[in-house]
Amino acid sequence: MNIIWNKISGQFHLYNERISYIIGVAPGGELTNLYYGKRIHDRDDFSYVLFRMGMPNVVVDADTESYSMELNRQEYPSFGTTDFGTQAYEIETVNGSRISSFAYKSHKIYSGKGSLNGLPALYADDSEAMTLEIVLEDEIAKVSVTLFYTIFDRFPVIARHTRFTNCGDSKVRLIKALSCCLDLPDQDYEMVQFTGAWARERMPQTRRLCNGITSVESKRGVSSANFNPFIIIKRPNTDDFAGEAIGFSLVYSGNFIATAEGGTHGRMRILMGINPDRFTWILNGEETFETPEAVMAITDKGLNDLSQTYHRLYNNNLVRGKWKNQPRPILNNNWEATFMDFTEEKILRIAKKAKEAGIELFVLDDGWFGERNDDFAGLGDWIENPKKLPQGMAGLASKITAMGMKFGFWIEPEMVNPNSNLYRRHPDWVLVAPGRKASLGRHQLVLDFSREEVVDHIYNMLHKVIYGAPISYIKWDMNRSLTEVFSNELTSEEQGMVYHKYVMGVYDLYSRLTEAFPDILFESCSSGGNRFDAGMLYWAPQAWCSDNTDAIDRIRIQYGSSYGYPIASIGSHVSAVPNQQTGRSTSIATRANVAYFGTFGYELDLNELSEKEFEEVKEQIRFMKKYRELIQFGDFYRLRSPFETDQAAWMAVSEDKKRAVVGFYCLRANVNTLPGFLKLRGLNENTLYKMEDGEFYGDELMNMGITLSRFYKKGFTISEDFSSFVTVLEAKE
Ligand code: DGJ
Secondary structure (H helix, E strand, O other): OEEEEEOOOOEEEEEOOOEEEEEEEOOOOOEEEEEEEEOOOOOOOOHHHOOOOOOOOOOOOOOOOOOOHHHOOEOOOOOOOOOOOOOOEEEEOOOOOOOOOOEEEEEEEEEOOOOOOOOOOOOOOOOOEEEEEEEEEEOOOOEEEEEEEEEEOOOOEEEEEEEEEEOOOOOEEEEEEEEEEEEEOOOOOEEEEEEOOOOOOOEEEEEEOOEEEEEEEEOOOOOOOOEEEEEEEEOOOOOOOOEOEEEEEEEOOOOEEEEEEEOOOOOEEEEEEEOOOOOOEEEOOOOEEEOOEEEEEEEOEOHHHHHHHHHHHHHHHOOOHHHOOOOOOOEEEOHHHHOOOOOHHHHHHHHHHHHHHOOOEEEEOOOOEOOOOOOOEOOOOOOEOOOOOOOHHHHHHHHHHHHOOEEEEEEOOOEEOOEOHHHHHOHHHEOOOOOOOOOOEOOEEEEOOOOHHHHHHHHHHHHHHHOOOOOOEEEEOOOOOOOOOOOOOOOHHHHHHHHHHHHHHHHHHHHHHHHHOOOOEEEEOEOOEOOOOHHHHHHOOEEEOOOOOOHHHHHHHHHHHOOOOOHHHEEOOEEOOOOOOOOOOOOHHHHHHHHOOOOOEEEOOHHHOOHHHHHHHHHHHHHHHHHHHHHHHOEEEEEEOOOOOOEEEEEEEOOOOOEEEEEEEEOOOOOOOOOOEEOOOOOOOOOEEEEOOEEEEHHHHHHHOEEHHHHHHHOOOOOOOOOEEEEEEEEOO
């Protein structure tokens, strides 16, 4: 890995073993992208790739009269110039002008990577990454822009963000401030987006790109289940196993936009960052604004390779603290077993059985506080309900830990019910526009987390519950989108800051809680996967992936999530049947076979199972304890897509390629068809692997494949809906 600056041409070449990223300074002083792709040799000057030609209806730079930004690739394009594409930022000065052009001023190159102010971001030590900071200035607007580029040694990854500084005395308004722009030289691309809704999150959808705009965004205040802040730009023939693709992942949990814009001269522009809709940031003299980080990863080896890059990168350079690269505890959560209808006695009964099964962590979900006996009351009153927890959280936690399990509980700190003491005391603490009614979502209102005193108050209440009690885990939920986004504390011109300040308030609370309780494992949640993003992973290494716990639906949800997020981050549990969301019944084996490929746990009362099923559960827990490290942190391969076939398959391979776990699922039986073969991936061709019914070479398994009928004796059959198998491969010494 290195970053070369060529003094004469003024060009920067960032490279590692796999990639090159080359930036030049154009005649007007703005930055131009010269190349992004597979590693190439360095040379003194790459400006031969620039187009300097007169073209009809193209406006050119006044000094050279030959150079147009429209025909060349921009690094961070602005409004009002010879580039007519979508701009990466927009600033308005006091005279009402939104025209700006930033010219190169200086740069810095250093080892390692800095942190971002209050924002989650990748981190790296001096041996892992190098960073280039380029300072650009607009002397008229008196604003400077610093573009940050970090290249990683081990990964084909460039992380980018931008810092704006008001260098003058007059106020400027930042109307738009995206995290990155990448111009590609042709348009032969598709965009894969991860779309959905509650209970059907992150379904991949592919659109052909062409002239004009293709975009996904969130305006809900959270990253959302509707569109995820992760997209893939790929060649039409790229699939999981081969081909070129570039991933864009935003380390942010609020409103975002990701846009692909085909220009009329063949350029394809990709932009990503905070959604400019309803965003304005006021910058007074000397003030700065930092955008969230966008992480670009590139491959010419297909989407499994791209996903593996994100998995390794996020496991090693985003997730922090005690739980970094740590196998996740197998948990039992009481939500689907009791909902809010529980007593301590009932919880202890469930916990006792959980312990007997081998569960390591017991989680008490919603309903333990205030008057919280249904959805209508209690949020905001983070004090134990003595009828349910007579000795408080500490009392229950001690009883569970005395059984030999860890203990954790549920919170939803950003919310308040109108029927709560907190709301009665502070009705002005919610987001609501003056004179208007605040809309309700699940009978609750959103606290104004842009206000420090609100965050302080919630922190103090939660601190009291956690402090002194043996708490190992917290599930942080967030169950509605933001509406009537107006803060009582900000001035009229500052209202465009509320969405982002809200997110910063959430990050602030996360930061304080994770600092005060560094050993606690946080799991983020937002009605399932409504805020499943890289920003959250910085604070909470795992996320409840969906409220839909039906094994068959979960295959698709987990498959889709795996494109951008590590398996160790995907919260997945076995729940009761018929499933509460779909009414579907699947065997306990299939439910576990799906849930293994995630954090793994149970969302039911194990007392309700038959003796036979309970014995199976014990075996499942033993299996997961043995293989979870490999499944959660090994190289994950999607093998057969449930979006394209009636079957699904995936596998995880250990780094040394000596062990692998394969999962295969029949979503829908097809009558009178042959079982066929499943080709495995990522093995060592010359290694002999032991499977439950024989020994096979890696090349056989990858090229010929495994015969699926071999697993019929385990109860799996492709002529039966929802049957599945999981099998293990171990290299022979
Ligand atoms: C939504 C979550 O996704 C569920 O798992 C559960 O925690 C409920 N909220 C509790 O209200």
